[in-house]
Amino acid sequence: MRHTDTGDAAAPLLAASDLVKTYGGTEALRGASLDLRAGETVAVTGASGSGKSTLLHCLAGMVRPDSGTVRYAGERLEEAPERRLSELRRTDFGMVFQFGQLIPELTALDNVALPLMLGGSGRTEARERAGTWMERFGVWGQRELRPGQMSGGQAQRTALARALVTGPAVVFADEPTGALDSLASERVMTVLTQTVRESGTAVLLVTHDALVAAYADREVALRDGVTAPAGVGV
Numbered sequence: 034m035r036h037t038d039t040g041d042a043a044a045p046l047l048a049a050s051d052l053v054k055t056y057g058g059t060e061a062l063r064g065a066s067l068d069l070r071a072g073e074t075v076a077v078t079g080a081s082g083s084g085k086s087t088l089l090h091c092l093a094g095m096v097r098p099d100s101g102t103v104r105y106a107g108e109r110l111e112e113a114p115e116r117r118l119s120e121l122r123r124t125d126f127g128m129v130f131q132f133g134q135l136i137p138e139l140t141a142l143d144n145v146a147l148p149l150m151l152g153g154s155g156r157t158e159a160r161e162r163a164g165t166w167m168e169r170f171g172v173w174g175q176r177e178l179r180p181g182q183m184s185g186g187q188a189q190r191t192a193l194a195r196a197l198v199t200g201p202a203v204v205f206a207d208e209p210t211g212a213l214d215s216l217a218s219e220r221v222m223t224v225l226t227q228t229v230r231e232s233g234t235a236v237l238l239v240t241h242d243a244l245v246a247a248y249a250d251r252e253v254a255l256r257d258g259v260t261a262p263a264g265v266g267v
């Protein structure tokens with residue numbers, strides 16, 4: 034079984050507690066805490082510079098906090114070796130960023146198949162599975178296009194297919210609709226929410242857009258590096 038079982042159904046899958054992170058003189062996080070349960074979508078909202086991306090990076094094991102803890106299925110990530118963190122990012126975590134970060138030289142289908150091939154699948158099998166995910170995200174028709182030939186919305190739905198193709202337990206999405214108009218954003222969020230509900234994937238969504246945050250089960254607001262449930266203390 035891929036995902037570590039904590040044996041406690043009530044325990045969060047991913048939990049950040051009291052995170053502090055400083056860059057030079059800038060305090061990006063000053064005591065941020067957040068729980069994410071299996072299958073749950075949580076939106077992290079807040080003004081520009083409030084620490085949203087830093088919190089996501091700490092939770093995904095991409096940035097080490099100065100203090101505080103990050104637990105994934107009971108495992109302490111803030112002290113895990115880099116090798117273990119890369120492994121988790123390959124097997125248990127999926128990532129989507131604002132500009133998709135698809136590989137420009139590869140077709141959409143090969144972009145989605147790539148994580149499976151890196152995980153050891155053969156090209157034919159990887160492309161077959163990738164195709165199923167592209168159908169789900171409504172981009173099968175674009176499979177032979179390169180990222181530069183697709184619309185922003187199509188590229189982001191391809192990036193989502195790539196993030197989900199390996200069956201991760203958690204998808205980290207940092208402003209996944211940040212570069213899209215409202216219609217394309219809605220389409221991306223509708224298909225993402227529907228798909229993760231079916232697959233039982235948890236999503237940590239960073240957004241400054243209230244309409245996008247409304248797709249989440251729950252919202253956590255960051256203000257100057259400190260978390261509070263949305264609407265509290267603002």
Ligand SMILES: Nc1ncnc2c1ncn2[C@@H]1O[C@H](COP(=O)(O)OP(=O)(O)OP(=O)(O)O)[C@@H](O)[C@H]1O
Nearest residue numbers: 056059060061080081082083084085086087088241
């Ligand atoms: N690698 C870094 N080096 C130096 N400062 C950084 C770094 N990453 C973030 N910061 C600073 O930390 C603070 C929080 O940044 P962060 O990107 O986490 O905020 P954010 O809420 O995601 O902002 P935005 O919505 O504008 O993307 C900002 O003041 C930012 O300039």
